[in-house]
Amino acid sequence: MKLYKSLVYRELRLTRNRFILMLILFLLLAALMLTPIMLGGLSGTSEMNEDLLSIVIFACGVVTLTGGIMAGTNNGLQKADINSGWKRYSYILPTTAKQQALSDLLVKLSFILLFGLLSAAFALVCITVSGINFAVEGFDPVCMMLNIYLGSVCAVMLVDIAYSYILMFANDKNQLKIIGVIAFVGAGVVLRVFDLFPGMNNDDKSAKDGAMISQEMVNKFETILCSEKTLLCISAVFVVLCILFFLAMWRSHERREP
Numbered sequence: 001m002k003l004y005k006s007l008v009y010r011e012l013r014l015t016r017n018r019f020i021l022m023l024i025l026f027l028l029l030a031a032l033m034l035t036p037i038m039l040g041g042l043s044g045t046s047e048m049n050e051d052l053l054s055i056v057i058f059a060c061g062v063v064t065l066t067g068g069i070m071a072g073t074n075n076g077l078q079k080a081d082i083n084s085g086w087k088r089y090s091y092i093l094p095t096t097a098k099q100q101a102l103s104d105l106l107v108k109l110s111f112i113l114l115f116g117l118l119s120a121a122f123a124l125v126c127i128t129v130s131g132i133n134f135a136v137e138g139f140d141p142v143c144m145m146l147n148i149y150l151g152s153v154c155a156v157m158l159v160d161i162a163y164s165y166i167l168m169f170a171n172d173k174n175q176l177k178i179i180g181v182i183a184f185v186g187a188g189v190v191l192r193v194f195d196l197f198p199g200m201n202n203d204d205k206s207a208k209d210g211a212m213i214s215q216e217m218v219n220k221f222e223t224i225l226c227s228e229k230t231l232l233c234i235s236a237v238f239v240v241l242c243i244l245f246f247l248a249m250w251r252s253h254e255r256r257e258p
Contacts, residue, residue: 008110011075011107019111022070026067026115029066034125034126036059037059037126037130052130053130060141061148063123064145065152067118068148070115071156074163074164077104097251112153123145143226147230147234150238153238157241157242160245161241161248164252
């Protein structure tokens with residue numbers, strides 16, 4: 001246990017500046033989003049109350065999405081290990097690559113839990129200040145927030161895992177550039193494939209004529225976000241990504257840089 005405490009402390013020590021910056025940005029965004037909700041909740045005007053529900057949903061969605069992105073993003077540990085000399089020093093230590101990878105996963109899960117609790121606290125403050133009864137509105141904010149949060153975490157973790165594997169496949173800077181270009185082109189192809197789905201856009205309409213995304217697609221998206229089945233699927237994907245993240249970090253710590 002002392003070994004893992006030391007490894008976790010090492011990672012937090014090396015990445016503390018990035019974590020503090022992300023935390024400050026998250027809190028500033030939460031304060032910015034909370035301001036109109038407080039003004040609307042305290043005003044008590046009928047016109048403001050009509051739009052307050054949509055404002056609360058939008059603010060909670062943005063803050064939750066941002067928290068998920070910050071929790072799942074790469075913390076720069078691999079580069080920090082090399083710059084600090086830990087990468088070479090770790091080869092003579094009794095700690096194994098598997099133990100270091102497990103500590104990386106523990107830190108990642110700690111960040112996910114922290115930003116998840118902060119996002120939930122923000123939603124609780126919004127609901128309290130606005131005075132909206134979501135049970136009467138027929139809306140489940142908890143399920144929606146969990147889907148948004150875990151979905152954003154999974155998406156960013158997938159990018160992080162791909163980035164880690166790209167670093168391992170590249171033996172020099174030239175190969176890294178080539179693989180980066182291939183990854184960029186692949187991402188463009190994926191976005192184009194999503195663009196071909198019906199309802200995602202209305203090419204025959206301009207922004208002045210109507211919405212670029214059909215209302216039918218918006219309604220389906222809202223239904224998916226508030227579905228417990230979606231939460232179950234995203235949770236399963238999250239578990240798989242945690243395993244892949246562990247394997248990527250394990251392989252990364254085993255690798256000797258040329």
